[in-house]
Amino acid sequence: MQSYTFNLTPGNGQATTLQTVGNLFVYESATTTGDVRVSVKPDSGGEIILKPGQRFRPAKPAMQWQVRMVGTDPLAGTFIIGEGDFDDANTLNRVTLDASFANNVTVMNDSAHRVPVSLDPNQLLQNSAPIMTYTTAKNKLTVGTASTDVVELLxxxxxxNGAVVExxxxxxxxxxxxxxxxxxKPTTTSDTAGDVINFLDSSARPIDRTRIKVAAGKGIYVVGSGSYSGIVSALLTVL
Known part of the structure; x- marks a missing residue:
């Protein structure tokens, strides 16, 4: 990696040729009263226009670099050419957008501007079992043996808009x-013309997690089927 001081003057039709092997061209700085841009063409690739602070890495290492001034005013400055990489501590971690953008943005990467992040173990979810969601809970509703004992869940x-028995x-x-x-709503246990959506059995299946969708406009009811009373609880999602 090597620095080159240059002086380009208007009226010189010949390009300034730098005989240096490298895969990186850095336009470090320039001084002029006019256009600071230069045209750079490596012998291993195409031509590119650079401004101070910009760098160019051709697809293949170059043996020779041709530099021309773009403007018409004398231009002096410094190039860096070589193999490897180059960083400037004055610009590292900062990006400033030019006047063509509506706002200026500065990116800071130091301890004073970092936001500490901590993990709250109380906010962790256990993924070993599915998570059940619901909107309505009916708890410990007694279903008797009388013919008029119809329990309304919804x-x-x-x-x-419809509901789901969770x-x-x-x-x-x-x-x-x-x-x-x-x-x-049925008035008696015999008035059950509708859709049977489940059969509850406290002995064979006390907890049933089968999700059942019920159409809008229909209520959900429990009617005893035998000579024994019991208790029913349900979790529902009303859509």
């Missing part, structure tokens, strides 16, 4: 029950 008027729980000795989806 009224039709509250089901405007989980049900049935408790009680030998307790079984039907879960119905019906547009009108």
């Amino acid at each position: 009224a039709p008027t509250d089901n405007l 989980q049900t729980y049935a408790a009680g000795t030998n307790f079984t029950a039907y879960m119905w989806a019906k547009a009108v």
Whole structure:
């Protein structure tokens, strides 16, 4: 890596030729009253226009570099040519946009401007099991044996966009029950014309996590199916 001081004057039709092997051309600095740009062409690639502070790395190392001034005023400055890399501590970690942009942006990378980040273990989620979400919970509703004992989990008027039964729980000795989806609440256990969407069994399947979608406009009801009373809980998502 080597620095070259240059002086380019107008009226000189010949390019300044630098005989240096390298894969990096750095336009370090320049002084002029006019245009500071220069045209650089390595013998291993095409021509490129550079401004002070810019660098150019051709696809292949070059043996020779031809430099021409773009403006018409005398131009003096310094190039750096060679193999490897070059950084300037005055500009490292800072980017300033020129006047063609509406705002200036400065990127700072020092301890005073870094934001400390800490991990709160209380915010970690266990991924060993699926996460259940719901909007409505019905807890420990008693389902009796009387013919009029119909338990409402969700009224039709509250089901405007559909609902999902996320989980049900049935408790009680030998307790079984039907879960119905019906547009009108049944008045007795025999008035169940509608859709049977599940069968609850406290012995065989006390907890049922089968997700069941219920159409909008229908209520969700539980009706005992035997001679034994029990308790029903349910988690619902009302859409």
